[in-house]
Amino acid sequence: MTNQEIKELITTWFSGPESAHLEFTEEGSQFLNLSIDPEYLHELMSWLKTNNKTSFDYLFCLTGVDWGKELGVVYHLESTSHRHIIVVKVQTSDRENPVFDSVQDIWPTANFHEREVFDLFGIKFKGHPNLKRLFMPEDWEGFPLRKDYEDEVNMVVK
Amino acid sequence: METATINNNFKSEEYFINMGPQHPATHGVLRLLLTIDGEIIKKVEPDLGYIHRSIEKMCERDSYQQIVHLTDRMDYLSSHINNEAVCLAVENALELEVPERVKVIRTIIDELTRISSHTLWWGVMGMDVGALTSYFYGFRDREMINDIFEETCGARLTMNYNIPGGLMQDIHPNFVKRVKEFIAHFKTKLPEYDKLLTGNIIFQKRTKGVGVLSKEDAIAYGASGPVARGSGYSCDVRKHHPYSALDKVSFNEALHTEGDSYARYLVRIQEMWESVSIIEQLIDNIPEGDFKVATNAVIKLPKGEYYQKVETARGELGVYIISTGGKNPHRMKFRSPGLSNLSLLNHITVGGKIGDLVATMATIDIVVPDIDR
Numbered sequence: 001m002t003n004q005e006i007k008e009l010i011t012t013w014f015s016g017p018e019s020a021h022l023e024f025t026e027e028g029s030q031f032l033n034l035s036i037d038p039e040y041l042h043e044l045m046s047w048l049k050t051n052n053k054t055s056f057d058y059l060f061c062l063t064g065v066d067w068g069k070e071l072g073v074v075y076h077l078e079s080t081s082h083r084h085i086i087v088v089k090v091q092t093s094d095r096e097n098p099v100f101d102s103v104q105d106i107w108p109t110a111n112f113h114e115r116e117v118f119d120l121f122g123i124k125f126k127g128h129p130n131l132k133r134l135f136m137p138e139d140w141e142g143f144p145l146r147k148d149y150e151d152e153v154n155m156v157v158k
Numbered sequence: 159m160e161t162a163t164i165n166n167n168f169k170s171e172e173y174f175i176n177m178g179p180q181h182p183a184t185h186g187v188l189r190l191l192l193t194i195d196g197e198i199i200k201k202v203e204p205d206l207g208y209i210h211r212s213i214e215k216m217c218e219r220d221s222y223q224q225i226v227h228l229t230d231r232m233d234y235l236s237s238h239i240n241n242e243a244v245c246l247a248v249e250n251a252l253e254l255e256v257p258e259r260v261k262v263i264r265t266i267i268d269e270l271t272r273i274s275s276h277t278l279w280w281g282v283m284g285m286d287v288g289a290l291t292s293y294f295y296g297f298r299d300r301e302m303i304n305d306i307f308e309e310t311c312g313a314r315l316t317m318n319y320n321i322p323g324g325l326m327q328d329i330h331p332n333f334v335k336r337v338k339e340f341i342a343h344f345k346t347k348l349p350e351y352d353k354l355l356t357g358n359i360i361f362q363k364r365t366k367g368v369g370v371l372s373k374e375d376a377i378a379y380g381a382s383g384p385v386a387r388g389s390g391y392s393c394d395v396r397k398h399h400p401y402s403a404l405d406k407v408s409f410n411e412a413l414h415t416e417g418d419s420y421a422r423y424l425v426r427i428q429e430m431w432e433s434v435s436i437i438e439q440l441i442d443n444i445p446e447g448d449f450k451v452a453t454n455a456v457i458k459l460p461k462g463e464y465y466q467k468v469e470t471a472r473g474e475l476g477v478y479i480i481s482t483g484g485k486n487p488h489r490m491k492f493r494s495p496g497l498s499n500l501s502l503l504n505h506i507t508v509g510g511k512i513g514d515l516v517a518t519m520a521t522i523d524i525v526v527p528d529i530d531r
Binding site for chain 2: 027028029030031033057058059060061063065066074076080083087107108109111112113116120133134135136137144145
């Protein structure tokens, strides 16, 4: 499917695309980008995976991002049968307790990747069976990849 | 003793055992927490982070030229390919066209790197299942490649030969001759590999039907590289998204459908033949020209997002750059093939024996710095 067809199909899944804050953009990226309200994330992801026309069955990259004010997650999805790619983005301005739905029940690979994002950004994933730090020691304070992280031991000099 | 007495006196119970972080079969500092019942594995939980250096955080501090040098400390056996991934991402973002000569040299060294990585893997694979000879065979052939790298790039492992815009320096005058010598030598040695391990009945019994991964699971767990291709999932980035000079060569994607350790083994053996063929197609046709194009001393990427994937010896490496227009990336993410490949280890080893776990680990071929980053 072309990006335009994917865009039109996804829009039909939502009765009110505005209420889900569904936004498409192809600007500044080689892929079709889609941002959505975190509340609808899991629903959208299940559809993207199971719908025969999209069948995005390969989650090849899951990235945590600190945008400065907001914390977000970026999902890179590919379909192994249609070979098209989409990028899904969610973000929240709640820096104290950022929570998104886990997608590890849809793509098991998300298990480790979500743990990595939790470890380095402190973003929690609702429904994750084993959400604990992946790389850092369990008693480590703070989340190193956040922009406001204070690097007390001075390991990475700014 | 009667069965009832045995059951009363010798209870089967689950217990934990640590494999690693200094276990030779874990190929680096990886700790596996095994839950076992006798010899049967009930659960495998990797404990990571022993060599986590936060390369992604360091990238936010560094310039794009500096970042290239961090990447060969990830998957050190694919260092040249890692460097290339960052360079390609930066060049695409700047819409910089590098000379044909650079593309061809990059691809030749990529494939030499792949052979070098696979020969090391092949040697260690034999050692993991108890055949020590393969280790010496593998290292003997790898040594020749390291010498070629040393002469042209100045280093044997972390080569740092790529820079955004081209190469650090031109190839050494001996490069073509020595690569040809190596290819001629290696083509007589690869059949020996088959004699020693591939056709060996003991080796086959250790690997056939062990650690079976279905194609569906390979996709669901985000597997890539020889691990996924051993399960029949066609995912070679060199085929699907060709980069550098790969669109000029013809080669077959190594695919097997059995999904067991032996299939993953065969994929890598076939890949070495394919790499030899790619190098043969290119080595006599290195175009004349410059080995780099000039870039600004301070590289600033336009605001936007850039994603570049390449095929390392382990699978798909993704470089994801979010730029806000400055001289450092706002966020730099490395999608390492090893982390996704490791995440399926529990799935394919549960129910097997500890010895099978070692054989399966060897065919997944992880490099721990690539996972920890």
